[in-house]
Amino acid sequence: AYREFSKGQMKDDYINVHENPDGTVNLKYENVNTEDFVEVTMSQKEKKSLEKIEAKAFHHGDMEYLYLIRVYENQVEFEIANGRYSLVYSRDGHKPKYVNTPDTKRHFKLKKIS
Numbered sequence: 001a002y003r004e005f006s007k008g009q010m011k012d013d014y015i016n017v018h019e020n021p022d023g024t025v026n027l028k029y030e031n032v033n034t035e036d037f038v039e040v041t042m043s044q045k046e047k048k049s050l051e052k053i054e055a056k057a058f059h060h061g062d063m064e065y066l067y068l069i070r071v072y073e074n075q076v077e078f079e080i081a082n083g084r085y086s087l088v089y090s091r092d093g094h095k096p097k098y099v100n101t102p103d104t105k106r107h108f109k110l111k112k113i114s
Contacts, residue, residue, distance in 0.1 A: 004029060004040055005071040015040060015069045017054075025050050027069070053078060057087055072102065087113070 001015060011030040016037075018026045024047070027040035042050070057078070058066045064080035075096055078087040088096045099108050 001069050001071045001076045009033070009038065010071070011035065013070055013072060015071065017066045017068055019054060019065060023051060023055070025054050053087070070100065
């Protein structure tokens with residue numbers, strides 16, 4: 001996610017997540033110049049990691065699925081469609097100051113996971 005973000009080609013601050021019927025996951029984002037969707041090239045290790053996140057951190061309880069990955073300077077968020085559940089990776093290891101967007105000040109519950 002950071003690799004794609006650092007290229008400066010993403011129109012928005014998120015990457016769309018698409019799960020295939022066979023359980024594999026594809027990522028794509030809208031190009032800032034062409035507005036066409038660009039498929040993210042991932043290594044086998046990255047694909048396996050994303051598929052593990054999808055299988056173990058989503059697909060339970062309310063049956064919401066991983067919908068998008070938001071990328072910011074200091075954090076990456078793995079988010080469901082309605083935005084009410086996110087896993088946040090913080091680059092510096094500190095508690096996130098926001099979830100979903102830095103522009104809003106809303107209350108959120110936080111639980112540290114490993």
